Amino acid sequence: MQVRVFDNKDEASQAAFEIIKDSMANGAKVLGLATGSSPVALYDKMTASDLDFSNMTSVNLDEYVGLSGDNDQSYRYFMNQHLFNKKPFKESFVPNGLATDADNEPAHYDKVIEEHPIDVQLLGIGRNGHIGFNEPGSPLDGGTHKVALTQSTIDANARFFANENDVPRFAYSMGIGSIMKSKKIILLAFGENKADAIKATVEGPVTDHVPASVLQNHKDAIILVDKAAASKLSK
Numbered sequence: 001m002q003v004r005v006f007d008n009k010d011e012a013s014q015a016a017f018e019i020i021k022d023s024m025a026n027g028a029k030v031l032g033l034a035t036g037s038s039p040v041a042l043y044d045k046m047t048a049s050d051l052d053f054s055n056m057t058s059v060n061l062d063e064y065v066g067l068s069g070d071n072d073q074s075y076r077y078f079m080n081q082h083l084f085n086k087k088p089f090k091e092s093f094v095p096n097g098l099a100t101d102a103d104n105e106p107a108h109y110d111k112v113i114e115e116h117p118i119d120v121q122l123l124g125i126g127r128n129g130h131i132g133f134n135e136p137g138s139p140l141d142g143g144t145h146k147v148a149l150t151q152s153t154i155d156a157n158a159r160f161f162a163n164e165n166d167v168p169r170f171a172y173s174m175g176i177g178s179i180m181k182s183k184k185i186i187l188l189a190f191g192e193n194k195a196d197a198i199k200a201t202v203e204g205p206v207t208d209h210v211p212a213s214v215l216q217n218h219k220d221a222i223i224l225v226d227k228a229a230a231s232k233l234s235k
């Protein structure tokens with residue numbers, strides 16, 4: 001696991017952009033994408049660039065159960081707004097929050113991932129160390145699953161909804177096992193409220209209590225953080 005500390009979010013996002021650009025120049029065809037505020041500056045750089053994504057496939061990490069892609073709080077809507085409407089990909093997969101056969105959606109999404117092996121997976125991190133929606137206690141080798149969100153995650157995401165009761169209680173998430181199969185992983189974290197999660201991820205034991213700590217076992221995981229998120233690291 002490589003950790004790089006930057007003065008600010010913009011510089012870290014630029015570094016992430018360069019890694020994606022180089023990977024594409026070296027043949028990467030599938031990007032694993034994330035939602036949340038952390039990747040937004042990177043998506044702005046991607047849309048402002050002259051990079052062509054029309055031969056690229058994207059596979060997103062997660063989606064709220066019960067929200068349609070038209071709902072402005074769904075992750076499909078987020079991705080359309082921040083990236084796909086401006087830079088269309090050849091194909092873009094996001095779990096289907098309205099899957100009619102809800103029991104089958106995880107298996108269906110695992111097939112999508114299997115058929116489109118991820119070259120570069122982008123991650124944010126929750127304050128409790130979750131990646132995608134793999135909350136603490138998720139199996140470190142699992143596939144796509146339906147997740148009951150923790151109160152900490154519901155609270156953190158409530159700011160995006162009119163009131164807390166509107167925050168979905170369940171999500172579909174790519175599993176940690178699938179994330180770990182990506183050739184390269186970039187995790188972005190900014191701000192002091194991520195400092196504890198980053199310390200546990202980088203310096204703590206590999207444990208399902210801190211899902212992101214499993215990245216210590218990945219051959220090519222790069223953690224890009226600003227000074228605030230790095231502030232609790234011992235060196």
Ligand SMILES: N[C@@H]1[C@@H](O)[C@H](O)[C@@H](COP(=O)(O)O)O[C@@H]1O
Pocket residue numbers: 034035036037038039061062123124125126127131132133153
């Ligand atoms: N499912 C998403 C995660 O993929 C994301 O990493 C996390 C942090 O979001 P932010 O980047 O806004 O801090 O939020 C949500 O829980």
